[in-house]
Amino acid sequence: MKILATCAAMMLATVASADGHLPDLEGREIVVVTENAYPPLQFIDGNGDAVGWEYDAMAEIAERLNATVVYENISWDAMIPAVSEGQYDLGMTGITIREDRAEVVDFSDKYMTSEMVMLVRGDEDRFADAAGFAANDDLLMAAQPGTTPFYVGVYDVLDGDEANPRIKLMETFGATVQALRAGDVDLVLTDGTAGNGYVEASDGGLKIVGEKLGTEDFGFIFPKGSDLVGPINAAIADMSADGTIDALNTKWFLEYKLGE
DSSP: OOOOOGGGTTGGGOOOOTTSOOOOOTTEEEEEEEOSEETTTEEEOTTSOEESHHHHHHHHHHHHHTEEEEEEEOOHHHHHHHHHTTSSSEEESSOBOOHHHHTTEEEOOOSEEEEEEEEEETTOOSOSSHHHHHHOTTOOEEEOTTSHHHHHIIIIISOSOTTOTTEEEOSSHHHHHHHHHHTSOSEEEEEHHHHHHHHHHTTTSEEEESOOOOEEEEOOEEETTOTTHHHHHHHHHHHHHTTHHHHHHIIIIIIOOTTO
């Protein structure tokens, strides 16, 4: 862990604007931790490279702020505690901005808003919405513990019991989709962006059913009191203003095909 540079406080007070007036971090190293299991935000492609929307966004942020990024990998369930303890400068993996999480980490401003959808196998005909899934006790859902899909599954789809045996807990989002494909579970909840990416790559093997189950805002996370929050927010605002975020959305959610 690189100790946050308190001597930069005055420099980081610079106010950002859409014309590129951003803080200069003077080559500062930022240690970023991610899961690499949430396409198209961040994942390992067919060549073994770590790629995705968040990697491109972070590269752009680093260039605009004159910073250097070093990446580390960690599981989702360990990420928030590790960032909270100051082991890393920043965490990214499609993290929903929530009040309970904000008690232990600081969030950036949102960089994306997504909606929760129901991802099922392409031949699924036993249910077509959340009520139909909930009514059939034989149907199972996969989720990562502590994630937004887990809580939406518990409280918006099922009965509010976090120990409900119909929810099969798995370590990574990729594992939940593999379990769905294999027929071990019948439903995976995910944000619409990732869900659409999996459907596009599945050649009919997966589909989305039912109504959207709500919206969620994604943000980067930092140790409490991090002096990087302001500069990162400034860069996000700049990228939004000049169309860079829209271009990243087009690249990763419309043009990029998972599996190619």
